[in-house]
Amino acid sequence: MFLKVPALALVLLVVSGAQADVNPDEVASVIWKYFTELGNNAKETVDGLQQSEITKQLDTLLQSNLRSASLYAEDLQRRLVPFATELQARLVQDSQRLKEQIQRELKELQAKMAPYADEVHQQIGTNIRELQAKISPYAEELRSRVDRGAGDLRRVLEPYATELRGRLQDNAESIQASLSPYADRLQQQIDGGVESLKEHLAPLADDLKTQVEQTVGELRRGLSPYAGQVQEGLNRQLDSLTAQMDKVAEELRARLAASSEDLRAQLIPLAEELRQVASGDAESLQQRLAPLAQQLDQRVGQTLEAFRQQAAPFGEAFGQQLVQRLEEMKSKLDSGTAGLEDHLELLEKEVREKVADFLSTAQPPAEN
Numbered sequence: 001m002f003l004k005v006p007a008l009a010l011v012l013l014v015v016s017g018a019q020a021d022v023n024p025d026e027v028a029s030v031i032w033k034y035f036t037e038l039g040n041n042a043k044e045t046v047d048g049l050q051q052s053e054i055t056k057q058l059d060t061l062l063q064s065n066l067r068s069a070s071l072y073a074e075d076l077q078r079r080l081v082p083f084a085t086e087l088q089a090r091l092v093q094d095s096q097r098l099k100e101q102i103q104r105e106l107k108e109l110q111a112k113m114a115p116y117a118d119e120v121h122q123q124i125g126t127n128i129r130e131l132q133a134k135i136s137p138y139a140e141e142l143r144s145r146v147d148r149g150a151g152d153l154r155r156v157l158e159p160y161a162t163e164l165r166g167r168l169q170d171n172a173e174s175i176q177a178s179l180s181p182y183a184d185r186l187q188q189q190i191d192g193g194v195e196s197l198k199e200h201l202a203p204l205a206d207d208l209k210t211q212v213e214q215t216v217g218e219l220r221r222g223l224s225p226y227a228g229q230v231q232e233g234l235n236r237q238l239d240s241l242t243a244q245m246d247k248v249a250e251e252l253r254a255r256l257a258a259s260s261e262d263l264r265a266q267l268i269p270l271a272e273e274l275r276q277v278a279s280g281d282a283e284s285l286q287q288r289l290a291p292l293a294q295q296l297d298q299r300v301g302q303t304l305e306a307f308r309q310q311a312a313p314f315g316e317a318f319g320q321q322l323v324q325r326l327e328e329m330k331s332k333l334d335s336g337t338a339g340l341e342d343h344l345e346l347l348e349k350e351v352r353e354k355v356a357d358f359l360s361t362a363q364p365p366a367e368n
Contacts, residue, residue, distance in 0.1 A: 027080070028355040031088050032348050083358055091347065098350075099343040102240075105233030110336030116226040117334070123222040124330045128323055131215045135322065138208050139315030145200050146312045150304040153193035157267075160186050161297035164274075168293055172285045179278035179289075187271040194264040198257060204315075205253035212245040212322065219326075236346060241329055243345040248321045252314060259311045266303045270296060 113120050164182070167175050220238050227234040270292075277288050332338055 024356040024359045025352065027084070027359065028348075028352040031084050031091075031355065032351050036344075080358075087351065087354060091351065094350065095343065095347055098347050099338075102236065102338050102343050102346065105230065105236060106332060106338050107336045108230045109227065109233050109237070109333060112228050112230050113223075113226050113333055120223065120226055120333060121330060124219065124326060124333075127215055127219045127222065128326050130218070131211070131322055131326065132319060134211045134215070135208065135315070135319035138204060138211070139319055142201070142204050142315035143312040145204070146308055149197040149200055150308045153190075153197065154301060154304050156189055156193050157186070157300050158297060160189070161293070161300070164289075164293040164296055168286060168290060175289065176278055176285055180275055183271040183274035183278065186274065187268060190264060190267045190271065194260055194267075197263070198260045201256045201260070201311075202253065205249055205256065208252065208318065209246065209249040212249055213242070215322075216242045216245065219329075237329065237332065237342075239349065240342050240345045241325060243349055244325050245322055248318060248325070252318045255314055256311060259307060259314075263303065263307045266306075267300065270299065 160182075167178070167182075170178075216238055219241075220235070223234060223238075224231065273292060274289075277285065277292065280288065332342070
């Protein structure tokens with residue numbers, strides 16, 4: 001059963017320069033998100049007004065994003081909207097077909113592997129232990145980097161609290177003249193510190209994704225001898241497992257980035273408050289500035305500690321999710337039944353491949 005959500009959000013990359021360049025993943029996300037939002041009545045809806053709606057949405061976005069006047073941009077826009085509409089309409093039929101195919105393949109896999117149940121369980125158990133061993137150092141490294149990044153940012157901002165307390169000894173006119181530039185410098189340090197933090201955390205998501213791919217590859221090799229004539233069905237299940245694990249890795253990346261941006265959002269108001277104080281009357285300036293000067297260091301510390309408490313455990317949670325996916329894989333092989341996620345993962349994979357194939361045939365002409 002597809003989840004219904006209230007609105008369709010479409011995103012395409014903005015084109016830069018004179019040559020249009022549309023990201024296949026972004027186009028696929030438009031079509032896939034639209035399909036999953038249609039709900040149970042997808043076919044009836046597609047046959048009606050909603051089909052014209054996706055055409056209108058894609059057409060509007062392409063017109064606004066493909067700013068190039070080149071023939072390539074015009075041709076891409078003319079071809080992409082009908083392609084997207086047709087593909088989206090086919091998803092309903094493909095969804096049911098793939099669901100039935102996966103269920104049939106799982107039954108065949110279960111029957112084929114039943115005589116080797118102990119060996120299959122042992123193989124998956126081995127992969128789970130190996131994955132945990134691989135992920136554990138990364139989880140510790142992520143926690144260490146979060147702690148180190150928060151500590152570095154705290155040390156960068158500490159002098160600003162000291163400087164602000166020292167300014168209370170100056171006369172009001174001097175404080176007022178220097179407070180806005182001080183707030184600007186504080187904001188620059190916050191922005192720079194958060195960007196540095198993000199740069200240190202992001203590569204870990206890529207490293208973890210590599211470990212995931214290696215784990216699935218090892219599982220594929222370990223289970224292949226038991227699959228026999230139903231190797232294709234096993235490969236399809238492992239492709240679904242890879243897609244699920246990749247999503248978990250991407251979710252980790254997104255959570256780290258979101259936590260870093262949330263940290264920025266919590267710290268930036270400190271600079272804004274200082275600017276507001278600077279814009280007030282000089283007579284009450286010192287009176288209004290004193291609480292801020294005394295609280296700045298404390299507020300920075302509390303904000304950074306909250307970030308550390310939130311982000312540091314992400315690595316452990318990531319590992320737990322991956323282990324859960326492997327446990328679910330074992331359960332499916334035991335029961336011969338698949339859940340909704342199985343066919344949706346593979347259907348989405350098909351969509352992305354078809355969009356990539358389409359866009360590869362719509363490349364701009366080579367320059368002479």
